[in-house]
Structure formats: C-alpha cells, structure tokens
Amino acid sequence: MGIMIKEKEIVVPGEDLATGMDYLPSYGTFREGEKIIAGKLGLVSIDGRLIRVIPLSGKYMPKVGDTIIGKISDVTINGWRVDINSAYSAMLSMKDGTSEFIARGSDLTKYYSFGDYIVTKIINVTTQNLVDLTMKAPGLRKLGEGRIIHVNTYKVPRIIGKQGSMITMIKDATGSRITVGQNGVVWIQGEPENEMIAEEAIRKIESESHTSGLTDRIKEFLEKKKQRSDEK
Amino acid sequence: MRKDGRKLEETRPITAKAGVIKNADGSAMFQIGDTIAYAAVYGPRELYPKFLQDPTKGVLRCKYNMMPFSGSGERVKPGPSRRSVEISLVTEKALLPVLNLEEFPNAVVDVFIELPQTDAGTRCAGICAAAIALADAGIAMRDLVSAVSVGKVNEQIMVDLNYDEESTEGEVADIPVAFMPKTDKITLLQMDGEITKEELVKALEMGKIACKEIYEIQKATLKEKYSGESDEE
Numbered sequence: 001m002g003i004m005i006k007e008k009e010i011v012v013p014g015e016d017l018a019t020g021m022d023y024l025p026s027y028g029t030f031r032e033g034e035k036i037i038a039g040k041l042g043l044v045s046i047d048g049r050l051i052r053v054i055p056l057s058g059k060y061m062p063k064v065g066d067t068i069i070g071k072i073s074d075v076t077i078n079g080w081r082v083d084i085n086s087a088y089s090a091m092l093s094m095k096d097g098t099s100e101f102i103a104r105g106s107d108l109t110k111y112y113s114f115g116d117y118i119v120t121k122i123i124n125v126t127t128q129n130l131v132d133l134t135m136k137a138p139g140l141r142k143l144g145e146g147r148i149i150h151v152n153t154y155k156v157p158r159i160i161g162k163q164g165s166m167i168t169m170i171k172d173a174t175g176s177r178i179t180v181g182q183n184g185v186v187w188i189q190g191e192p193e194n195e196m197i198a199e200e201a202i203r204k205i206e207s208e209s210h211t212s213g214l215t216d217r218i219k220e221f222l223e224k225k226k227q228r229s230d231e232k
Numbered sequence: 233m234r235k236d237g238r239k240l241e242e243t244r245p246i247t248a249k250a251g252v253i254k255n256a257d258g259s260a261m262f263q264i265g266d267t268i269a270y271a272a273v274y275g276p277r278e279l280y281p282k283f284l285q286d287p288t289k290g291v292l293r294c295k296y297n298m299m300p301f302s303g304s305g306e307r308v309k310p311g312p313s314r315r316s317v318e319i320s321l322v323t324e325k326a327l328l329p330v331l332n333l334e335e336f337p338n339a340v341v342d343v344f345i346e347l348p349q350t351d352a353g354t355r356c357a358g359i360c361a362a363a364i365a366l367a368d369a370g371i372a373m374r375d376l377v378s379a380v381s382v383g384k385v386n387e388q389i390m391v392d393l394n395y396d397e398e399s400t401e402g403e404v405a406d407i408p409v410a411f412m413p414k415t416d417k418i419t420l421l422q423m424d425g426e427i428t429k430e431e432l433v434k435a436l437e438m439g440k441i442a443c444k445e446i447y448e449i450q451k452a453t454l455k456e457k458y459s460g461e462s463d464e465e
Binding site (some may be wrong): 012037056 | 257258275276277278287330332335336337338339367368369370371372373374375376412413414450451454455458459460
C-alpha cells in the first residue's frame with residue numbers, strides 16, 4: 001500500500017508508482033488493478049492524491065490556449081493551413097485571421113502568404129486533433145525578418161524562465177526581439193551577430209536546463225560574449 | 233560450458249545508450265556481444281499517403297535493415313530483402329502491444345533499426361534498441377519490451393546464441409523471443425529448427441529470466457540519459 005517512488009524521480013514506462021486506491025492516476029499514468037503505473041518517460045509529480053508523470057521528451061501536442069509560432073503551409077478557400085511543428089497541422093480560418101473584413105473570393109495571400117511565420121494562439125483542439133487557430137489576441141502577429149530555431153518543447157518553460165526572467169535577460173543583453181512559441185519554435189530578430197549570441201544562449205539553456213544556477217551561468221555567458229563583441 | 237566460455241543461461245555482455253542520434257525524436261544503441269543495433273524513432277508525425285491513416289489510432293512503422301558490411305564480410309545486397317521485410321513486420325508486432333497509439337490518431341511513428349555489425353540475435357537486439365528509443369521519444373507506453381534468443385545446440389538448452397552456435401552442424405533450434413517484462417507476456421516467438429515441447433518450455437523459462445536482466449539494463453540506460461533532470465530547480 002502507498003507510494004513507491006519519490007517526487008521528481010525519473011520513471012520509465014511500465015514502472016510501478018503506487019498501489020492502493022488512495023492515489024489517483026493523472027497525466028502520463030494509468031491504473032491497472034490496484035497499481036498506478038507510469039505510461040511515459042518523465043518526472044514524477046505528486047500533488048495531493050494525484051500522481052502525474054511530466055514528460056521530458058517528445059513531439060509537441062497541441063493544447064488549447066497555447067501561444068505558438070506556425071508557418072503558413074497552404075492557402076485554402078476559407079483560410080490558411082499552418083504547420084505548427086507537431087504531428088498535426090492547424091487551420092486558421094478567414095474570420096479569425098485578421099480584424100479587417102475580408103471580402104469573399106479575395107486573395108488571401110495578401111494577408112499571409114506561403115512560408116510566412118505567424119505568432120498565433122490555439123482556440124480549439126478536437127478529439128481527432130484538428131486544430132483551430134486565431135490571430136485575434138494581443139501580441140499575435142505576422143513575423144518579419146529574423147531567424148527561426150527549433151527547440152525541445154518541454155524546455156520552453158526553462159527558456160522563458162520565471163515570469164519571463166530568462167528570456168528578458170537574453171533580450172536585454174543582445175538587444176534582439178525574441179518570441180518563444182510553446183511548440184518549441186523560437187523567432188529571433190536583431191543584429192546578425194547578436195542573433196547568433198541569442199541562439200547560442202538558448203541552445204545552452206536547452207542542453208543544461210537540468211543544472212542548478214543556470215540563470216547565473218547564462219548571465220555570465222552573455223556578458224562574456226558582449227565583452228568580446230565590444231572589443232572588436 | 234560453451235565455446236566462448238559462457239554458462240548456458242548467460243547472455244553475452246550488453247551495453248546500451250539512449251539518445252545516440254541527435255536528429256531523431258528518440259534513439260538508442262543496443263549491443264549484445266558482437267551484435268550492434270541502432271534504433272531511431274521519428275514521430276508522431278503526419279502520415280502520407282493518406283489512405284494509410286487510421287482515424288482511431290496512430291500507426292507504427294518499423295524498418296529493419298542489416299548494413300551491407302555487417303555480417304562476415306561477404307557483401308549483402310543493400311535494400312529490402314525477403315528476410316528484412318519479415319523481420320520488420322515481426323518487430324512491429326512485437327512492439328505494438330506496449331504502445332498507446334490512441335493519443336495521436338491519423339499520425340505515424342517511424343522506427344528505423346540499423347545493424348552495423350551482426351553476430352546472430354539481430355532481431356532481438358533491434359527490438360531491445362527500439363523499445364529504449366520509443367520511450368526516449370516520449371511515446372506513451374504500457375511497458376518496455378525485452379528480447380533474447382534461446383535455443384538448443386548439441387542437445388543443450390541455452391540463451392543468446394551467437395553466430396558460431398547458431399550455425400553448428402546438426403540439430404540446432406534457434407528461438408527468438410520477446411517479453412513484456414512486467415507481465416511476462418510474450419510478444420514475439422519464432423523458431424528455426426527442431427525442439428521438443430518440454431525443452432521449449434525450459435528454454436522459454438530461461439529466456440524469461442534473461443529478459444528480466446535485459447529489462448534492468450534498458451531501464452538503467454533511460455534513467456542515465458535523463459539523470460540530470462531530477463535536480464531541476
């Protein structure tokens with residue numbers, strides 16, 4: 001009876017987490033008879049009676065309310081098809097596309113054309129994982145010049161940091177504009193050299209996300225890079 | 233005692249590593265003796281051609297391939313053969329029972345298994361590597377899969393035959409078997425050769441124990457890759 005693992009322990013699929021009915025299986029776990037078993041590789045999180053497994057790897061799965069960066073992959077009769085770096089593509093309908101009125105039959109590529117990147121928000125996900133997007137919320141826009149990089153979607157919270165502390169630090173140090181999508185797509189715009197420094201910093205966060213004192217190390221890294229570029 | 237000094241129930245030395253292929257969503261290397269298997273998992277991703285899509289659950293696609301230089305040095309013709317197509321299929325069937333594919337309807341998970349060096353037991357090594365790679369890719373699973381070959385050589389029941397043993401003159405039985413280690417259910421069972429019922433039961437029992445050992449290695453491999461993650465602030 002009871003719990004068989006510690007909080008924040010790494011579990012592999014099939015591992016026993018708890019026995020008895022005192023605990024409830026939540027995301028990433030399932031019940032088999034008396035036991036609660038891990039259904040994914042990840043970190044265990046125990047919240048009262050709920051046992052969850054927080055995944056550490058894998059493709060982005062669309063979730064309602066996520067702000068993501070997508071790429072226009074097709075223009076259809078009533079909207080745009082958007083590649084959202086997931087197993088599923090999303091639809092941005094004409095009426096959610098802009099705040100302007102779009103007359104029927106008008107050329108939709110005027111607003112977003114093939115290959116354009118947009119910051120967008122997921123408003124609906126069906127059981128078949130059909131995804132609907134909107135552009136009608138603050139901060140959602142078409143992205144201009146800049147560079148796009150892809151990161152592990154489960155590292156996005158670390159890249160943003162607590163209340164955006166980490167990303168603000170990188171933005172300030174490099175003087176670039178950065179947008180991080182929940183789907184692991186990052187857009188950086190600034191001086192080419194600064195863009196590279198920002199990208200390097202983000203890659204560093206991604207690979208060292210698990211170590212403690214990361215914020216300080218990134219700060220140090222950015223300062224060092226800045227010094228070097230000042231010297232030149 | 234066997235030719236290479238192993239005990240009958242002893243497997244060859246095993247090493248494994250997760251995350252060996254950067255581009256893949258999940259990957260693993262599994263080496264047992266001189267047999268080396270690499271598995272790379274891509275997906276879930278969109279499945280084309282569209283008629284292959286299943287609206288009720290995701291699809292698993294496996295591809296097993298021995299590299300042309302992998303065997304004894306005789307060049308194998310590259311590309312699919314009757315043998316590799318069959319092994320791809322049984323690998324798929326061996327892995328399916330542990331996967332929860334309902335989470336991503338209409339999508340596909342691709343598993344590529346490549347063997348740069350072979351010394352018998354390749355499909356088992358491939359399945360072991362694929363199980364690690366699938367877990368590494370964050371796919372929902374009920375369990376891992378562990379596989380080993382068992383068999384009979386010179387009237388002796390043994391575990392994990394190498395090529396030398398497998399190709400012995402006379403009566404040889406070679407039985408690759410895959411287990412879901414938690415429930416002891418068999419997901420793959422094939423046979424080459426002749427064996428009596430009693431011997432088969434005994435061989436499978438030995439295989440089950442060997443698979444438990446392999447399972448512990450698979451588990452440790454995965455935990456090692458992510459070991460740093462638990463002291464997240």
